[in-house]
Amino acid sequence: MARAFAKIAFTPGVQAVQTRMGSRHAYRSVDMGESEAVALTSFETEFIRSRDSFYQGTVGENGWPYVQHRGGPIGFLKVLDARTIGYADFSGNRQYISVGNLEGDARVSLFLMDYPGQRRLKIWGHARLIDKDSEPALIARLASPDYPARIERGVLITVDAFDWNCPKFITPRFTERELNALVDDGLGQPAPRRQRGGAGPHG
Numbered sequence: 001m002a003r004a005f006a007k008i009a010f011t012p013g014v015q016a017v018q019t020r021m022g023s024r025h026a027y028r029s030v031d032m033g034e035s036e037a038v039a040l041t042s043f044e045t046e047f048i049r050s051r052d053s054f055y056q057g058t059v060g061e062n063g064w065p066y067v068q069h070r071g072g073p074i075g076f077l078k079v080l081d082a083r084t085i086g087y088a089d090f091s092g093n094r095q096y097i098s099v100g101n102l103e104g105d106a107r108v109s110l111f112l113m114d115y116p117g118q119r120r121l122k123i124w125g126h127a128r129l130i131d132k133d134s135e136p137a138l139i140a141r142l143a144s145p146d147y148p149a150r151i152e153r154g155v156l157i158t159v160d161a162f163d164w165n166c167p168k169f170i171t172p173r174f175t176e177r178e179l180n181a182l183v184d185d186g187l188g189q190p191a192p193r194r195q196r197g198g199a200g201p202h203g
């Protein structure tokens, strides 16, 4: 898996900086990682299904990167299989920047935060926009039944790589729901930080 991530992220320019800054040798092992095969495990799946938001980066036809926040009910980012995730895109301010970008360039980068657990997951993939009239069955799989927002389309993402980042500098923050759960628990300790997100060398 690490190799798939390195293939996308460690461009020649990035490698040159790593060489200049003396970290290239440390990351060579990532380039040479076990395999290029990409598959979300049950660990990533559980993490993705627990999110109520994520950040999505797309590329405009002028080359500018563009980041948008996506929010919804917990689990609105669905895991369909080990290589496929997706979500229902709700109608909103009608700027259509992300959609317009994806029509020109399918590459997408997702950034998923778990503030209480101090974990973050990056996902790279290719997105396909799903028309709600021509693929209703797929839209139904991407929908969150009790969420009142109107669905305009689906966004189906084939995962090309993912990478966990270290927990450093992530300030624990809690949603109202998470705070209420802590209060109901008698103000116990926040969920223990799990190692997987912090295990890698990547910042």
Ligand SMILES: Cc1cc2nc3c(=O)[nH]c(=O)nc-3n(C[C@H](O)[C@H](O)[C@H](O)COP(=O)(O)O)c2cc1C
Pocket: 068, 069, 070, 071, 072, 090, 091, 092, 093, 094, 095, 096, 097, 098, 099, 149
């Ligand atoms: C009435 C309304 C409801 C919205 N609901 C959601 C929502 O549930 N989730 C979300 O991520 N964005 C929501 N948005 C934000 C819009 O979808 C926003 O238009 C979209 O994120 C813009 O995408 P873009 O920057 O890629 O053009 C809403 C906006 C409006 C005006």
